[in-house]
Amino acid sequence: MIPRLAARGKLVLGTALLFLAIGALHGAPPLVALAGVIFTMLCALYLGFYPTAILLRRKKIELSWWVPPGDQPGGALAADRPFQLHLAFRNHGSRKLRILSSQILAASGLSIDERPSATVKRGQQVEVTTTIKPLAAGYQVLHGAALTFGDALGLFDIEAFFPNPIAVKVFPHTLALRGQPVRAVGGALHEQVGQHHVRRRGLSGELRELREHNHGDPFKFIAWKATARRGQLMVRDLENEIVTTHIAMIDVGSTMRSGALGRTPLDWASDSAAALARAAIGFGDRIGLVGYDTRTVVELAPDTGYHHYLQLIDKLLDVRSVVDEDLTDVTAGELVALVARYLAHQEAIDVRIKVTPPLDDARWSAIQAGPDGQLYDVAATGRLCRRLIDMMLGHEKPKTKRARIQPVVESDKQLAPLRQLCRLRGIELPYRSSWEHGKRTVGFAAAVERAVASGRPDVVIVISDLSGLAEEESRAIRAIARLRKAAGSVIVLAPSPSAFLPPVASAHGRRARELMVRDARAALEPGRRLLIRHGVTVVEGSPADSLDRLIENGRVRLRRAG
Numbered sequence: 001m002i003p004r005l006a007a008r009g010k011l012v013l014g015t016a017l018l019f020l021a022i023g024a025l026h027g028a029p030p031l032v033a034l035a036g037v038i039f040t041m042l043c044a045l046y047l048g049f050y051p052t053a054i055l056l057r058r059k060k061i062e063l064s065w066w067v068p069p070g071d072q073p074g075g076a077l078a079a080d081r082p083f084q085l086h087l088a089f090r091n092h093g094s095r096k097l098r099i100l101s102s103q104i105l106a107a108s109g110l111s112i113d114e115r116p117s118a119t120v121k122r123g124q125q126v127e128v129t130t131t132i133k134p135l136a137a138g139y140q141v142l143h144g145a146a147l148t149f150g151d152a153l154g155l156f157d158i159e160a161f162f163p164n165p166i167a168v169k170v171f172p173h174t175l176a177l178r179g180q181p182v183r184a185v186g187g188a189l190h191e192q193v194g195q196h197h198v199r200r201r202g203l204s205g206e207l208r209e210l211r212e213h214n215h216g217d218p219f220k221f222i223a224w225k226a227t228a229r230r231g232q233l234m235v236r237d238l239e240n241e242i243v244t245t246h247i248a249m250i251d252v253g254s255t256m257r258s259g260a261l262g263r264t265p266l267d268w269a270s271d272s273a274a275a276l277a278r279a280a281i282g283f284g285d286r287i288g289l290v291g292y293d294t295r296t297v298v299e300l301a302p303d304t305g306y307h308h309y310l311q312l313i314d315k316l317l318d319v320r321s322v323v324d325e326d327l328t329d330v331t332a333g334e335l336v337a338l339v340a341r342y343l344a345h346q347e348a349i350d351v352r353i354k355v356t357p358p359l360d361d362a363r364w365s366a367i368q369a370g371p372d373g374q375l376y377d378v379a380a381t382g383r384l385c386r387r388l389i390d391m392m393l394g395h396e397k398p399k400t401k402r403a404r405i406q407p408v409v410e411s412d413k414q415l416a417p418l419r420q421l422c423r424l425r426g427i428e429l430p431y432r433s434s435w436e437h438g439k440r441t442v443g444f445a446a447a448v449e450r451a452v453a454s455g456r457p458d459v460v461i462v463i464s465d466l467s468g469l470a471e472e473e474s475r476a477i478r479a480i481a482r483l484r485k486a487a488g489s490v491i492v493l494a495p496s497p498s499a500f501l502p503p504v505a506s507a508h509g510r511r512a513r514e515l516m517v518r519d520a521r522a523a524l525e526p527g528r529r530l531l532i533r534h535g536v537t538v539v540e541g542s543p544a545d546s547l548d549r550l551i552e553n554g555r556v557r558l559r560r561a562g
Helices: 007-026 029-057 224-230 265-282 306-318 332-346 362-366 378-393 398-404 416-425 439-451 473-486 507-533 547-561
Strands: 061-066 083-091 097-106 118-120 125-134 138-150 156-171 196-199 206-212 234-242 245-251 286-292 296-303 367-369 375-377 459-463 489-495 537-541
Touching: 007 029, 029 156, 061 138, 061 156, 083 097, 083 118, 083 138, 097 125, 118 125, 156 306, 156 332, 224 234, 245 265, 245 296, 245 439, 265 286, 265 306, 265 459, 265 489, 265 547, 286 306, 286 439, 296 306, 296 439, 332 367, 332 375, 332 378, 332 416, 362 367, 362 378, 375 378, 378 416, 439 473, 473 507, 489 507, 489 547, 507 537, 537 547
Parallel strands: 245 286, 245 459, 459 489, 489 537
Antiparallel strands: 061 083, 083 125, 097 118, 097 138, 138 156, 196 234, 206 234, 286 296, 367 375
């Protein structure tokens, strides 16, 4: 950390050099003397500012920050709802410090436009606030802040990075859903009754009403005492309080992730699943979740209660930070180089190999080359990652710790800790954009089996763009038949291809947009036709559509199909 010339200092230095050049060319000693005076003053001011660098090296400056509870119920933070970040600067040095700007380094899902400044006198603490807008739901990490310190005249500055990682949980958008998600015709008796009633055939249940006998009513429902009193046949209508089991199947593949940050089909799917869960649990029903791509990515068995709702939200957020080998598009060398660069900036630890070992050295088994040819010590990087993970989770309870350190999918054991650190520290890995032929169908079939594994769900809602579903048609048909047989009703919500593309103004832009919509429609149509041909309702929607209306359209089509 060495002080450098700021923009104003460069201007002053340039002026002095100009005076010196003109004075030397034209033989004007006053101009040369004036240039010498400016140089002398710059050197004196530089020496006066240099102790700030010494204070930074001695760690006399501290930065701490925190996020207060949000404005959502329970203090939660939600996407597109700005929240405040409080920063506290502590000066343990012997001189006043001027913080010109604070550049906060955060995940791509957080938008930070402000760069707060402050003046901190010696031995004091100053607090400032800045506004952060989360663009998308997920686990977002604030890695640290780069503070720029300057002198009183603005001639010199020095930049120092203060690592202080904190993670914030950003909930999905709050979508309105007024009624029960989908009313099942039957439902299931459960140890916990629901808050809605259904008329069921049978001799058990509570009396709903006594009414006159109609043609087709079974004689076993005749109320003989009421019949004797009124002199005409009367029957009992019974009803039961039931619990309906819902399953939300969410497609988390690469095509669901395309689009503007926070405005992708996956964002819409997560928002819809969260709204369905909130409505179902509000009615006392049970809801489960299955997220799939080429395999099942996340899974949550059906249950009810607010704690289960929070667990479901956690699962929805987990699909935003996938680090598994088979689902990310990053080579071993790129992964090691990415983590090594993060450790160098965040922990000031260099894991690069300066001297290349001989070709017959056994250390080559623990060495990985990066994309630029730089060699890295993978064994040392893995040990450091494990130590950091233990430090991050050391204060948590064993049950919570086991939940957060779920094993990652990685064939190389040396790289597994690196991927685990990427998950916990919010190091973003690119999602795989292509898949083998038929793998998407395999993933859908596996998700269907997981959805019906815990019993017979009354309602299954699939949110997917249906890309690749019809690549292996025979397997897809068997999976659809299995789903229709096991579930009471099935509704598929598909993102409209034109709803997730940005608006355009030029003619060329409109033409390009039309081509992109056509390609998306071509990818969706085979799966949609396959589902409709086998009796599954498919409804297209977008964030602009009411979730109630979409589900009501699905109900109408279910009734017509029935």
